[in-house]
Amino acid sequence: MSRAGEQTFVYDRPPRIAAHQSVAGPKEGKGPLASWFDTILEDDLLGQKSWELAEMEMVRRCVQAALNEAQLPDARVQAMLGGDLNNQIIASSFAARALGAPFIGLYGACSTFVQALVIGSALISGGHLENAVCVASSHYCTAERQFRFPLELGTQRPPQASWTATACGCALLNNAEGVGGLRITCGTVGRIIDLNISDANHMGAAMAPAVFDCIAAHMADTGRSAADYDLIATGDLGWIGRDLLLELAGAAKLELPPDRLIDCGASLFYQEQDAHAGGSGCGCVASVGCGWLMKRLEAGDIRRLLLVGSGAMFSPTSSQQAQSVPGIAYAACIERED
Amino acid sequence: MSRQPFTPDQYRELVSKLTPPSRMLRGYWRAFWVGGLICAIGQALTLWAEKLNLGEVTAPMFTTSVLVFAGTTLTGLGVYDRIGKYAGAGSAIPVTGFANSVAAPAIEFQREGAVMGVGARLFTLAGPVLAYGIASSVAVGILYWLARGWVL
Numbered sequence: 001m002s003r004a005g006e007q008t009f010v011y012d013r014p015p016r017i018a019a020h021q022s023v024a025g026p027k028e029g030k031g032p033l034a035s036w037f038d039t040i041l042e043d044d045l046l047g048q049k050s051w052e053l054a055e056m057e058m059v060r061r062c063v064q065a066a067l068n069e070a071q072l073p074d075a076r077v078q079a080m081l082g083g084d085l086n087n088q089i090i091a092s093s094f095a096a097r098a099l100g101a102p103f104i105g106l107y108g109a110c111s112t113f114v115q116a117l118v119i120g121s122a123l124i125s126g127g128h129l130e131n132a133v134c135v136a137s138s139h140y141c142t143a144e145r146q147f148r149f150p151l152e153l154g155t156q157r158p159p160q161a162s163w164t165a166t167a168c169g170c171a172l173l174n175n176a177e178g179v180g181g182l183r184i185t186c187g188t189v190g191r192i193i194d195l196n197i198s199d200a201n202h203m204g205a206a207m208a209p210a211v212f213d214c215i216a217a218h219m220a221d222t223g224r225s226a227a228d229y230d231l232i233a234t235g236d237l238g239w240i241g242r243d244l245l246l247e248l249a250g251a252a253k254l255e256l257p258p259d260r261l262i263d264c265g266a267s268l269f270y271q272e273q274d275a276h277a278g279g280s281g282c283g284c285v286a287s288v289g290c291g292w293l294m295k296r297l298e299a300g301d302i303r304r305l306l307l308v309g310s311g312a313m314f315s316p317t318s319s320q321q322a323q324s325v326p327g328i329a330y331a332a333c334i335e336r337e338d
Numbered sequence: 339m340s341r342q343p344f345t346p347d348q349y350r351e352l353v354s355k356l357t358p359p360s361r362m363l364r365g366y367w368r369a370f371w372v373g374g375l376i377c378a379i380g381q382a383l384t385l386w387a388e389k390l391n392l393g394e395v396t397a398p399m400f401t402t403s404v405l406v407f408a409g410t411t412l413t414g415l416g417v418y419d420r421i422g423k424y425a426g427a428g429s430a431i432p433v434t435g436f437a438n439s440v441a442a443p444a445i446e447f448q449r450e451g452a453v454m455g456v457g458a459r460l461f462t463l464a465g466p467v468l469a470y471g472i473a474s475s476v477a478v479g480i481l482y483w484l485a486r487g488w489v490l
Contacts, residue, residue, distance in 0.1 A: 050449045150446035152413050153463065154422015154429050154438050156365075159358045196346040197353065205353040209342055216341045243356050251343035
């Protein structure tokens, strides 16, 4: 049975996470999760000529570190699945150019990393790939100039605004047999949900209904409840979005205990770091997932994790044309195997 | 199939209940004193210029030039965005804010080249102010011309 219910892939041959790496920018590296990242950048330009090239270099280094960790030569990588927030996902495709591996470019806004895990796992479980690099990144300076204002413009941000993380996360999946390590056992593909939130600053509010829908679909499809998970980690709802998710779950009578629900964006910065509602961006769930959460799974502190990436699927054009902000979410179940 | 427990209207109400409001009073105070200070500096410059016998027409132009120069320099030094974060409209409305809105894209889009980068993007933020400012001055000018018989 490789499918459950309406939206869930069940991986008959669950792929193993052979290596995972996280890179965080200077500001993220001063946050509460600093000690869990593999690399903290001192310079967010990485010695490059532009922010876009810097983000590409960050992705390249992150992927290279994961390949080194698994001792897999570049030439043996069968696919790289990834995306970012730049127009035409240039950070990922330029990094893939440097790697030379077959490339599947993805866009799920800030949910891209979990989208890559769900699709990459399906391709490995189905026997189409022996290994796959799943990666996603974001950079504060590339995202600001694309979605908002020039960096030096003197503007104020509202309390509900989030801070795009300069970060990258990469997981190398393979089809290794045997026991031990982390495996991805099932994945749920969310629907686009839009409850007519038109404030593009309030991404937590725009995405919370989609995250709720995806978690509810996952539980219904698999016949599980929150009790089957040690931790449910959402991508970048932020503080306000997390509260909204709890309200939605409460009203729909979906079990979602607050003590086992964390949000990567809300965990990334201290309140004093002036990130307002919390961190966001593709790199947020990717770096926190590949850093903090997978390391906690390996430590045995948690054994089964539901990682739910969330994305706000708007563009500056749709925003200027006064359209609402649709949300998307993907969920991947990551388990520790003994 | 919709699993959503709330209609869009109910959800919007919940969102506004759970979203902390901007701190308006604090914002007003900061905008007032920073904006007031920039204007006071401007007035002092004008008085000084008049003392130097620059004349009624030239003195305000002198003031504007100095403030635009200061706004641009502070943008280049990476200070004006911090002032803007603190003061909001207090530093955006005076002419120093106008200078900031031109200098910021000039810095940001350098890497896209002199023509399609800086040239094309220089007035992305200031453009609407110029377009509607000039358009409304033309409209006021026509009204003035039509009404001058009664007014003067």
